Amino acid sequence: MIRNLAIIAHVDHGKTTLVDQMLRQAGAFRANQQVEERVMDSNPLERERGITILAKNTAVRWQGTKINIVDTPGHADFGGEVERILRMVDGVLILVDAAEGPMPQTRFVTRKALALGLRPIVAINKIDRADAEPLRVHDEVLGLFIDLDATHDQLDAPFLYTSSRAGTATTDLDSPGTNLEPLFRAILEHVPEPKGDPEGPFQMLVSTLDFSSFLGRIAIGRIEGGRVRVGDQVALLPLGEPGLVEEEEVERNRVTRLYTFDGLNRVEVESAAAGDIVALSGFETIEIGKTFSAVDSPERLAGIAVEEPTISVDFIVNNGPFAGREGKYVTSRQLRDRLYRELERNVALRVEETDSPDTHTVSGRGELHLGILMETMRREGFEFQVSRPRVITKLGPDGERLEPYEELMIDVPEEHMGAVMEKLGPRRTEMIEMRNPGQGMVRMSFRIPARGLFGYRSDFLTDTRGTGIMHHRFLDYGPWAGPLAGRKRGVLVADREGAVVAFALGNLQERAQMFVKPGDLVYEGMIAGESSRPGDLDVNVTKEKKLTNMRTTASDENVILEPPREITLEYALEYIEEDELIEVTPKTIRLRKRVLPANDRRKAARAARVADAS
């Protein structure tokens, strides 16, 4: 007996922590086996950031039933991961934080799951929090279900009150849980057994792709019908409309390896049947959304629909003066191949050629979605430049220009509300709702053009002194909101190549916040800091103190410098303007002007002013 379940929620509501406890309590670890916390967040970027980026499979056994579990990411930018894996499960566990309640991403993943007809189980999680209000959140979740047109069956979802961290669940708040047994029981009772006839023809949809240097491409998905054995000849059908497929387009091959999931391991098996989730190798043209079928019954399943990207950036070969110093892969060919390879498993991503072979436009679901790709590539040894993100516009029914709008949800202490509203106004926000649930916190939700959010996060953190929480996710396309104000302050631009000198920074820092520190190398056109006023300034950050006869090196060393602002990739993406680029290498993130020579920049600025005036 099998149950296939995906765990879905807003970011940080406790999915991966719950999977830890499910593995533990179902006996997936050896006694006294040392297992790190949130063990499913296995890739280095996930561990560093404490978030899940890729959906992952695991399985446990409970009273003779195998439960395949898919842990999914909760950050809105990785919604594409959730969309594609929902097709391999028969039920979902929706986790909702007992204090935060349903959040924008809760709504998104719940809508997707309900639309696919999946039966939900709801876990109001983190009931151990001091500010938990499980009953209020219970009502809010029911409200959400009704809003999303849940069917009668779906509205009948069982509710549990859980603490992922403590590993407890209960159906009744008056009798606190002691373990996850009530959750396991709910899964066996409420997640339907997978349909599909094990005696019918073999059929499976590829929901996830994996690679191994030894086996090549590996397909992961749920067997929809029939049975598959190692050594079987089966067909892999091309992408397209559901239904019977013409003979010629089909890859026929033998299954070389077959695995099922068991705890943290994949177990090699000889055969598997309808309902189970398997990993399978032996085919070169494996792609997400393709169907495997029996050779004599090439019937294609409906593919995987994933929502469209909303923002784009250009990936450009590094053409700065320091190009090639720090990266292993720097050519346009290497960049191109790597980007196209990413498409194979990153289903919500798009890559397009441009007029220049050195530039590719890459589109995704948000800055983090694109930022993680950049971060992964630089760790692999790639070096490149990226442009400022821009939103993807569309044409409306009457040919008018539309742009993406996001839902922005903000929780702030009451005293910072004014500051927040003041900054949001000029960004063309529209308030949807405001609630004051007490305890001094206010929750506001807004509709805002996605463009209006660029660069907002750092303002928000400053204005709320780090006490505010903000989340946003794509809502819909709406009318173009017109021009929005850009960055208010200018930047300091290095006017020559050289090493940064403390003395020079000492003179500049009163009017600026530096991004570089003594000893850093700069080049003409590279951005070295932020000015406290509007308008860019060309400065010499390599200037030594004038040598006098009585040189006192001591005084030079005595310059007290403010620490430079740390420029992370995501910060840089929010920060730069259209005439600037980010240089990304395995070792460094640099900001630069597109046009490097100061003279050329001045000429361009003059020309622009003349054009504006005429």
Ligand SMILES: Nc1nc2c(ncn2[C@@H]2O[C@H](COP(=O)(O)OP(=O)(O)OP(=O)(O)O)[C@@H](O)[C@H]2O)c(=O)[nH]1
């Ligand atoms: N108080 C409390 N904290 C919890 C509980 N469950 C998880 N947390 C904490 O919440 C944070 C996020 O937990 P994760 O399990 O990574 O959340 P997630 O839903 O997997 O997050 P994403 O995968 O990034 O969407 C961690 O700091 C956990 O320790 C809980 O039941 N109670």
Ligand SMILES: [Mg+2]
């Ligand atoms: Mg997680």
